[in-house]
Amino acid sequence: MNLEEIRSGKLKQLPGANLEDEDLSNLTLKGVNFAGANLVGVNFCQSNLERARLDGANLMGAQLVGADLRANLAGANLMQADLTGADLRGANLRGANLMAAKLREVSFAGAFLSGANLMNVNLQGADFRGAELRGANLTGANLTGADMTRSDLQGALLSEANLEEADLRGANLAGANLTGANLLCAELEDANLEGVNIAGACLAGTSVEEQV
Amino acid sequence: MLTGSIVHQLEAAHRNGKRPIRFGVYYKNTLVSLCHALEDCILTSSSSPILIAAFQQGKWYLQEAERYAELANKARQVVIMAAADTGWQDHPTSQMANVDLVSLDPTDPVAQEWHLMILSPTYTAMVLCQELSPAAYGSAGYPQDDLERKFYGLWTFEPDLVKETVELAIAQIGKYNPELQQTLTAQVQALIAEASSSPQDDLGEIVCRVVDYLQANEHDLERGEEDTSESSHPQALERNLVSNEIQAYLRMAQLMDMADATNPMAAAEVVALAETIGQLLDLPAWQIKRLRLAGLLHRLEPWHGVDRVLAGAEQAPSCPLVPEVQVLRRMPQLRAVAQILTHQTEYWDGSGQPAGLSGELIPLESRILGLAADFQQRLAHHRSTGTQENPAICAAQALAECQAQAGERWDPKLVDTLALLAIGVQQGLSLPVTPAKVTGAIWLLDFSTESAGKTGSSSETSITYG
Numbered sequence: 055m056n057l058e059e060i061r062s063g064k065l066k067q068l069p070g071a072n073l074e075d076e077d078l079s080n081l082t083l084k085g086v087n088f089a090g091a092n093l094v095g096v097n098f099c100q101s102n103l104e105r106a107r108l109d110g111a112n113l114m115g116a117q118l119v120g121a122d123l124r125a126n127l128a129g130a131n132l133m134q135a136d137l138t139g140a141d142l143r144g145a146n147l148r149g150a151n152l153m154a155a156k157l158r159e160v161s162f163a164g165a166f167l168s169g170a171n172l173m174n175v176n177l178q179g180a181d182f183r184g185a186e187l188r189g190a191n192l193t194g195a196n197l198t199g200a201d202m203t204r205s206d207l208q209g210a211l212l213s214e215a216n217l218e219e220a221d222l223r224g225a226n227l228a229g230a231n232l233t234g235a236n237l238l239c240a241e242l243e244d245a246n247l248e249g250v251n252i253a254g255a256c257l258a259g260t261s262v263e264e265q266v
Numbered sequence: 267m268l269t270g271s272i273v274h275q276l277e278a279a280h281r282n283g284k285r286p287i288r289f290g291v292y293y294k295n296t297l298v299s300l301c302h303a304l305e306d307c308i309l310t311s312s313s314s315p316i317l318i319a320a321f322q323q324g325k326w327y328l329q330e331a332e333r334y335a336e337l338a339n340k341a342r343q344v345v346i347m348a349a350a351d352t353g354w355q356d357h358p359t360s361q362m363a364n365v366d367l368v369s370l371d372p373t374d375p376v377a378q379e380w381h382l383m384i385l386s387p388t389y390t391a392m393v394l395c396q397e398l399s400p401a402a403y404g405s406a407g408y409p410q411d412d413l414e415r416k417f418y419g420l421w422t423f424e425p426d427l428v429k430e431t432v433e434l435a436i437a438q439i440g441k442y443n444p445e446l447q448q449t450l451t452a453q454v455q456a457l458i459a460e461a462s463s464s465p466q467d468d469l470g471e472i473v474c475r476v477v478d479y480l481q482a483n484e485h486d487l488e489r490g491e492e493d494t495s496e497s498s499h500p501q502a503l504e505r506n507l508v509s510n511e512i513q514a515y516l517r518m519a520q521l522m523d524m525a526d527a528t529n530p531m532a533a534a535e536v537v538a539l540a541e542t543i544g545q546l547l548d549l550p551a552w553q554i555k556r557l558r559l560a561g562l563l564h565r566l567e568p569w570h571g572v573d574r575v576l577a578g579a580e581q582a583p584s585c586p587l588v589p590e591v592q593v594l595r596r597m598p599q600l601r602a603v604a605q606i607l608t609h610q611t612e613y614w615d616g617s618g619q620p621a622g623l624s625g626e627l628i629p630l631e632s633r634i635l636g637l638a639a640d641f642q643q644r645l646a647h648h649r650s651t652g653t654q655e656n657p658a659i660c661a662a663q664a665l666a667e668c669q670a671q672a673g674e675r676w677d678p679k680l681v682d683t684l685a686l687l688a689i690g691v692q693q694g695l696s697l698p699v700t701p702a703k704v705t706g707a708i709w710l711l712d713f714s715t716e717s718a719g720k721t722g723s724s725s726e727t728s729i730t731y732g
Binding site: 122139141143159161163178181183199201203204214218219221223234236238239241243254256258259261263264 | 267281286288289290291398399402403404405406416418419505509550551552555698700703705
């Protein structure tokens with residue numbers, strides 16, 4: 055594998071390549087095809103991966119701090135990856151696995167996360183405005199103060215999730231599982247709560263406290 | 267919310283109104299500092315308040331009784347509500363002529379509430395909270411540390427809301443002491459009459475004190491002071507403090523909007539405009555976030571007055587320090603935002619204030635914000651002066667006025683971007699104008715240390731258009 059050709063931008067077609075633990079930080083890798091590649095432990099910090107193909111890639115434990123990941127990450131494995139400050143606006147993360155990933159200061163605005171696995175992940179204050187999270191697994195996730203206005207959480211798994219002070223104005227929570235979730239002072243104005251399972255959830259300080 | 271509690275009564279009164287009450291979560295740790303700050307403002311205020319406090323139990327009042335003697339010396343009336351505890355009547359503060367104790371029935375929902383209401387002709391503030399029931403802690407369990415007990419409610423400086431709540435409290439007091447109810451009612455009436463002719467205390471100073479007290483608490487947590495060392499969740503406590511520091515500024519900005527009858531949505535609209543411009547320029551997510559926070563705060567009095575303060579200055583050699591601008595710099599997380607706000611009044615041709623910066627030496631976010639705010643103000647002006655039946659005409663007029671100053675006051679390329687946006691709006695593009703959620707506003711501050719360090723100097727923020 056010629057790393058210099060990748061770094062210089064000559065080599066853009068790398069589907070299924072093995073780049074385990076390689077250093078690809080601070081590079082412009084716009085539109086590069088890494089589909090299905092082995093990117094375990096790879097260092098992409100501060101790299102620009104806009105419109106890159108990372109679908110089905112294995113990015114387990116990868117370093118993605120500050121990377122521009124407005125890319126195709128469908129079905130990617132991002133377990134234990136460090137995505138601190140990464141830009142995931144509008145990214146395709148359908149079915150991606152983000153368990154135990156570091157997601158501080160990540161922006162997921164307008165991202166597609168249906169069926170993604172975000173179990174027990176720390177997403178405090180994360181930006182999910184307008185994101186599509188249908189059927190996503192957010193069981194036990196920490197979403198304290200997260201901005202989820204106009205997001206689509208239909209059928210999402212949110213049991214035991216912490217949504218304290220989260221902004222869910224205009225969100226679609228139809229059929230979502232919120233059993234045992236903490237919604238203390240969450241904003242639920244104009245949210246769709248049809249068929250939501252809210253048994254054992256804390257609803258104090260919300261607009262629906264007295265209706266449920 | 268407990269039915270019949272003051273928090274519940276206030277919420278119910280506004281539930282279907284224009285501005286429903288929004289609640290936030292507060293640790294006891296935060297409430298102690300917040301209340302001390304708001305109470306201590308009484309001591310420096312130019313007028314004498316009515317102070318009504320609810321302490322849940324007499325023992326919590328006794329912890330504060332010495333301080334309350336000082337406050338009672340300044341206040342015209344102090345009322346303490348709590349479930350009686352032995353000896354609480356005997357404390358010297360309780361014996362003062364203008365201090366009245368109301369012994370709450372332990373089954374009264376107000377006995378589960380923590381309130382501080384300050385109503386004076388020149389200064390209004392309140393903290394209105396209810397304790398979370400032990401069952402509501404869920405799987406996390408009831409906290410071991412007293413300072414980690416959770417409350418939910420609101421705090422505010424809004425005069426109308428404070429007055430309304432004081433009236434609810436007086437009605438509650440009437441159930442125990444009708445005579446005191448009458449006295450208080452008469453005192454409130456007299457006070458309201460005084461208020462109309464009194465200049466208000468400086469809210470900027472009050473906000474500074476709130477931020478200072480919360481920050482002092484934060485430093486104690488960091489050092490693991492004795493009374494906080496048992497906390498098993500110092501990060502959660504710290505986060506709650508920082509969240510309330512930013513809330514203090516946001517509440518001040520909110521009051522600015524509310525006081526402007528012709529343009530009450532300025533903050534929300536400027537945020538939507540600035541963010542959309544940022545997106546059209548393909549700015550990174552962290553920079554757009556910072557722009558949003560700057561937009562929410564863009565109208566704060568200190569910056570509003572920047573032109574005026576500097577009008578007398580003959581030369582601006584480098585960037586003079588406008589004392590008011592320093593308010594925001596008290597929070598390290600807000601220094602970058604303060605810089606954006608400081609330079610939003612610069613002119614593209616270098617003839618602006620406060621530093622006379624020109625062209626791309628003006629931080630990009632300041633250029634965007636200045637233009638978005640000016641456009642929004644012009645738009646609001648046209649809407650309020652008769653042509654509001656056609657929003658497209660208002661937008662076209664406002665845009666034409668901004669375009670007339672392109673190259674002189676505004677960055678011409680940004681004016682082009684604004685024009686694109688205005689065309690989009692005319693064709694039906696709707697900007698996501700959502701009033702800020704003040705509680706939980708902590709998300710706004712989550713910049714990584716690295717990106718927060720990018721203070722918007724020209725070299726780092728100059729971007730290529732295309």
